[in-house]
Amino acid sequence: MLMVVPALVLARVRGSAGLGLAGLGLAAVVALGCSASDEETCEIVSEEMSAVALVIDSGFDIRVSVDFELGDRRGQGEPLRLCDSDRLTINGRTPTEIGKASRIEYAIDLEADGERSFAFVLEREDQEERIAFDIELPAPLEFLEPTGEEPVSVGEGQTVQWEPAVEGETIELSMSEALGGYECLESDTPGHDYERLGGVRVPDTGQWEIPAGAVGTDSPQPCMATYTLTRITRGSYPEQLERGGRVEARVERYRDVTIIP
Secondary structure, eight states, rough: OOOOOHHHHHHHEEEEEEEEGGGGGGGGEEEOOSSOTBBBTTOOGGEEEEEEEEEOOSSSSSEEEEEEEEEEEEHHHHHHHHOOOOOEEEBBBBEEEEESSEEEEEEEEEEEEEEEEEEEEEEETTTEEEEEEEEEEEOOEEEESSOSSSOETTTEEEEEESSSTTTEEEEEEEEEEEEEOOOOOEEOOOTTTTTTTOOOEEOSSEEEEEEEEEEEESSOOOOOEEEEEEEEOOOOOOTTTTTTTEEEEEEEEEEEEEEEO
16 A cells, blocks of 8 residues: 655654655665774763654654764764664664764664564674663553644634543644745744744643644645644663763654645
């Protein structure tokens, strides 16, 4: 069966440590190896390396990745490639090494109904060290409203609905427009600035109201936006590594919506 991915989802990026779906076809796969280059983990102690491990359930697939960097990521970082003496597994699998513009990822891709818990293990032969950490995905969800079948007017209130709700938790609601296009929408109303980085954290009750006029536009033409609902959990970061990294799992659901003046 052919899987259709929303057009605006393909144009966007899933955050600073995430992977945009459009970038999958452009990533270059690089063979593992060890050299004298200072971009390798050879002879670098674990306390000088930080890691970002990210699991994203997009509804289309589950992508699990981790990258390593020299230092605590507060400045201009230096991506690190694992040496042959550093063996990384994710749920017992050897990930694929992918060279990107700003980092070197080690990733596996799974079906949308694949595992929900993930164990990362880095065995460092030269350092005689084993670094292990894990993370579990939040509960999956279904985006109900808006359906995207009918345009939404900025002059009317909007109801965003999803299921199931998770009592006592919060969920992130954000809006994005196609990269490289005209910035059509304005969402700077306090408490409803959905286009800012991280969107708006709202109660995970299954429903959120966007008041009329909270999202506006000066364009006489319809605007295209992707609404994203995101559940996030954080795992325990390994003590052996440099501070500054993180272990995170996200469930993201998208809806392309036409917004009219």
